[in-house]
Amino acid sequence: MRVELFNPFIIAAGEVLNTELGVKAKRGALHLDKSDYISQDITVLISLIGDIWGVVIISLQFDTAIAIVSHMLGEEVTEFSELAQSGIGELGNVISGRAATKLAEAGYDTDISVPTMMVGQGSRISTFDIDRLIVPLETEFGVVRLALALRESS
Amino acid sequence: MYKIMIVDDAQFMRVRLSKLLTGHGYEVVEAENGEQAVQTYRSIKPDAVLMDVTMPEKDGLEALAEIRGYDNQAKVVMLTALGQESMVLQAVQAGAKDYVVKPFDPDRVLRALQKALG
Numbered sequence: 109m110r111v112e113l114f115n116p117f118i119i120a121a122g123e124v125l126n127t128e129l130g131v132k133a134k135r136g137a138l139h140l141d142k143s144d145y146i147s148q149d150i151t152v153l154i155s156l157i158g159d160i161w162g163v164v165i166i167s168l169q170f171d172t173a174i175a176i177v178s179h180m181l182g183e184e185v186t187e188f189s190e191l192a193q194s195g196i197g198e199l200g201n202v203i204s205g206r207a208a209t210k211l212a213e214a215g216y217d218t219d220i221s222v223p224t225m226m227v228g229q230g231s232r233i234s235t236f237d238i239d240r241l242i243v244p245l246e247t248e249f250g251v252v253r254l255a256l257a258l259r260e261s262s
Numbered sequence: 263m264y265k266i267m268i269v270d271d272a273q274f275m276r277v278r279l280s281k282l283l284t285g286h287g288y289e290v291v292e293a294e295n296g297e298q299a300v301q302t303y304r305s306i307k308p309d310a311v312l313m314d315v316t317m318p319e320k321d322g323l324e325a326l327a328e329i330r331g332y333d334n335q336a337k338v339v340m341l342t343a344l345g346q347e348s349m350v351l352q353a354v355q356a357g358a359k360d361y362v363v364k365p366f367d368p369d370r371v372l373r374a375l376q377k378a379l380g
Contacts, residue, residue, distance in 0.1 A: 127365045194274035205343030
């Protein structure tokens, strides 16, 4: 497993959370997951194609998302409303854009999709034979979990 | 009071920027895409525009060109995610006064706007 495939997303997500939340997100213990991904409350999916292909899954619980959006907006949001969905979608967009820059800097010619958001627990997503590197980013608002199923094109 | 048009397809960004600008004494109008931005510019003639690059219907670059075609003194600041540098360069060549990279620092947005307004 080559760390340079994963670092652009891990670093981008950390940087964006640090900037938006004003506190450093702490990286929890990494592990590999081979089983299907079971969706949490909120799942943001970003696809990659090119020199690196696969999918990046960003997941978080409703209360974490609401706390993050409230902080970003500077006022209390009480439910995962359309506005809150838009805020988490925007967070995904910014992470994705930043990761694209870092991948290009590392010499990878890769296209990254606009994020797609799934809301609701319990859906099963298979990344087939690509193991997922799970990276929990712990913040004072809760955990934002990255699952990276990435592979270099042969 | 300066009137600023915020153009972004993300509701969250419009609300967030609107809150920032009204809190600093600006009057705000909003548009959800490039097409709406061009129409709103013509009807309201804001003092400056804060506009996202990537939008449906008509993107920020097309809208910038049309707004500058209608008013070559239009003061437009582009909002962009990192990774869209080539688009930003095109925007500056097309007459954008400045650009701000997301996630944005509120002070950076205010400074860019003040500079654009002269």
